[in-house]
Amino acid sequence: MLRRHLPLALCAMLLASAAQARVVETRIQVPVQVTDRAGQVVQRPLQVTVFRDDAQRAALPVAVISHGRPVTRAAQSGMGRAHYGAAARYLAQKGYVVAVPTRIGYGVTGGADVEASGNCDRREYGPGLRAAATQILAVVDAVQQQPQVRRNGTLLLGHSYGAIASLEAAAMRPQGVAAVINFSGGAGADPVARPGQPCSTFPLAQQLRQQGLRNRMPTLWLYAPNDRYLGQEVPRQWFAAYTRIGGVGEFVQTRALGQDGHTLFTHFPSVWQPLVSRFLNRLPAADRP
Numbered sequence: 001m002l003r004r005h006l007p008l009a010l011c012a013m014l015l016a017s018a019a020q021a022r023v024v025e026t027r028i029q030v031p032v033q034v035t036d037r038a039g040q041v042v043q044r045p046l047q048v049t050v051f052r053d054d055a056q057r058a059a060l061p062v063a064v065i066s067h068g069r070p071v072t073r074a075a076q077s078g079m080g081r082a083h084y085g086a087a088a089r090y091l092a093q094k095g096y097v098v099a100v101p102t103r104i105g106y107g108v109t110g111g112a113d114v115e116a117s118g119n120c121d122r123r124e125y126g127p128g129l130r131a132a133a134t135q136i137l138a139v140v141d142a143v144q145q146q147p148q149v150r151r152n153g154t155l156l157l158g159h160s161y162g163a164i165a166s167l168e169a170a171a172m173r174p175q176g177v178a179a180v181i182n183f184s185g186g187a188g189a190d191p192v193a194r195p196g197q198p199c200s201t202f203p204l205a206q207q208l209r210q211q212g213l214r215n216r217m218p219t220l221w222l223y224a225p226n227d228r229y230l231g232q233e234v235p236r237q238w239f240a241a242y243t244r245i246g247g248v249g250e251f252v253q254t255r256a257l258g259q260d261g262h263t264l265f266t267h268f269p270s271v272w273q274p275l276v277s278r279f280l281n282r283l284p285a286a287d288r289p
Contacts (some may be wrong), residue, residue, distance in 0.1 A: 003066035011065070017143070023092045026050045026083075030142040034104060035136050036114040046124040047081060047108045047221050048139055050096040050146075051088040057103075061153030061178075062143045063096035063244050067106070068160030069115060086247075093289025094280065101139045103132055115161070123200035125207045132232055137174050144176075153287040155280075156282050157181040159265045160189075160229065161241040165212050165217065167242070171211040178287035181271045181276060182221045183265035186238070189229035191260065195281020196231030205241035212247020219249040222272055250280060 029045040036042060052060070067082040081102055088098040105113040115128035136156065146150055154177045158166035163185025170180045175207050188199030198204075221239050227230045232253075239251045240250065252275055254261070264272060 009111075009163060010147055012197055015029040022054055023089045024054050026052075030101065030139050031133050031249040032104070032138045033262075034114050034131040036126070037116060037118065037124060037132060038111065040112070040113050040284065042104060042112055044104050044111045046101045046103065046135060046139065048099050048101040048142070049081065049083055049088070051085075051092045051100075053092045053095070057148075058095075059148045059150040060095055060097045060289075061150055061176075062140050063098045063155040063157060064139050064143075064166070065091075065098065065100045066132070066136055066156070066158035066162030066166050067100075067102070068158075068162050068248065069187070070106075071192075075111065076106050076113065077110070079109045082106070085279065087265065090269065090273060091155075091157075094277075096155060097143055097146070099139050099143045101135060101240065103135050117187070117200075120188065120199035123203050125178070125187055125204050129165050129168040129207065132162070133172060136165060137167040137172065137178060140174065140177070152176045153283075153289060154179050154268075155179055155181070157183065158186060158272070159183045160262065161187050163210070165262045166210045167208070167215065170219075175215060177217065177285055178197050178241035179217055180215075180219045180221060181278070181279065184223055184227055184230065184235075184262050184270065185221065186230040191228040191262070194239075195228050196234075198230055198234060201234050201237065204237055208238050208242040208247075209245060212242040212249075213245050215247055217248065218248070218279070220276070220281065221249055221251045222254065222275060223252070224254045224257040224264045224268075226261040227264075228260040229262045245273060 102109045114131040156166040163182035181220045
């Protein structure tokens with residue numbers, strides 16, 4: 001009888017524990033200073049949403065989710081607060097303290113557009129990506145000052161422009177960053193005016209080549225073939241540029257998703273979560289949550 005009832009008792013205990021645990025959402029401000037393409041220095045506090053599973057008692061690593069870049073200036077200003085609640089809760093339940101900043105020039109943080117890169121045919125991506133990466137690393141440092149947060153095993157994730165900015169942050173070789181996950185990463189795209197044909201693809205490839213030259217941590221690149229922003233072939237060219245001289249990465253193309261595969265991260269968690277879980281499980285033990 002004991003053997004028969006022990007699993008039921010264990011299940012009850014696990015269910016009770018799960019019912020008591022909850023992901024707590026808080027908001028903080030992180031002051032940052034960045035330099036834009038024109039050399040102007042901009043100081044502003046970032047608005048950051050932080051998620052943590054209150055059942056986790058050990059010291060936890062940080063995960064930062066970085067948002068993309070809407071096509072128009074009006075959409076950038078009107079995007080509100082970057083949240084990604086479902087993805088943040090998924091990572092929090094895996095054992096991360098998850099930070100989602102709204103960067104300078106966007107939504108509730110506001111301010112000048114420090115990530116502007118110039119005209120479509122002559123984009124200069126470096127300064128804007130460095131400004132975004134500086135903000136990402138400032139958020140990592142700020143969250144690591146909180147109780148029960150550890151300095152190793154940091155995970156950087158980003159969607160669209162935020163993914164390339166996360167790779168740029170990793171290429172700055174900050175201490176403790178363990179891996180980067182790129183969801184539909186790219187820049188210079190306009191799905192209406194230039195569907196599947198982003199601006200200045202070669203300058204971005206050069207930027208990614210330099211990132212790969214400086215970055216040796218594992219990266220995961222996730223794209224859908226029907227991405228109306230980036231198309232199917234350009235992301236593969238960018239991945240080739242990143243890995244040609246030393247960047248470490250795995251490129252995964254999913255099936256076609258909905259009307260626009262660029263929404264992979266926001267609309268199709270059932271597609272990407274198993275891929276991310278597999279990637280995280282392959283990290284060295286010291287870098288896992």
